[in-house]
Amino acid sequence: MDPSINLQEIHDFLVTIAYLSGNMMTSARPTTSSTGQKQNAADLVTETDRNIEQFLSKQIQERYPNYQFMGEETYKPGDTLTDAPTFIVDPIDGTTNFVHSYPYACVSLGLAVNRTPVLGVIYNPFTNQLFTAQEGKGAYLTDALHEREKLPLKELEPFYNQDGNGGLGNCLVIGEWGSHRSGNDYDVKVNTFRKLCAEKKDGGAMVHSIRSLGSAALNICSVAAGWADVYWEGGCWAWDVCAALAVLKEAGGEVVDANPGRWKVAIDGRRFLVIRGGEGWEGVVKEFWDCVEGELEVGN
Secondary structure, three states, rough: OOOOHHHHHHHHHHHHHHHHHHHHHOOOOOOOEEEOOOOOOOOOOOOHHHHHHHHHHHHHHHHHHOOOEEEEOOOOOOOOOOOOOOEEEEEEEEEHHOOOOOOOOOEEEEEOOEEEEEEEEEOOOOOEEEEEEEEOOOOOEOOOOOOOOEEEOOOOOEEOOOOOOOOHHEEEEEOOOOOOOOOOHHHHEEEEHHHHOOOHHHOOOOEEEEEEEOOHHHHHHHHHHHOEEEEEEEOOOOHHHHHHHHHHHHHHOEEEEEOOOOOOOOOOOOEEEEEEOOOOOHHHHHHHHOOOOOOOOOOO
């Protein structure tokens, strides 16, 4: 890490503007728009997304003019992530939830150095929950009562018991449908979800359940907190995951490729299999990969 980068100072600054952005979210009356680079009727954007990103961009670039900035609403095809210190921002992660007043949406503020997440601030203003992490200093959740706890929030049991039983079948999984509702990747998701849920006598994993909650950042934080065990996704962008992956790493979690056999994943790789920390996590990854029906093409 470059010694000139003061992570604590940046952390405190991002927390301040995250709370201010949250106030903008909760005071807004969202109306959807189809303008810009959005794909279809399921890929929503609001004026609030744009207004918050404009606010964040101005605040960050005035304070740290020598750092790079990447945001969802100002991203243009062909923009690439470099090794330079880069703020990676999602003004509203969970826009569909925001539009429908479902209280699972957040502002996500990350810092990557050498294309590695080193700091994350994720704030859900509807539940007043703030997830934070900086490299080497742990991950934390500050709740609505302003009580701060270190992640994970509970002691995590091994994925397998002493008899070698358990594993994926005992997991609560998060998986999203995404905005693409046809083609190879949609079929891979549908068939994989089916196999994860199917009974073992039918060749399935019989996981406890699958949740589709609508925010990649909060999904990853849920795994970091120990509320869920696995999150599988194809289609996320760097701004969806940067801050939350910093939280996950400091909470002892792991991330690999959503496609089978690939243990290394890039922050902008678009495919992620996130798993909480715990003895036997590699075995659960392999079990999960055995349930992936085909290969996700996104990110290739």
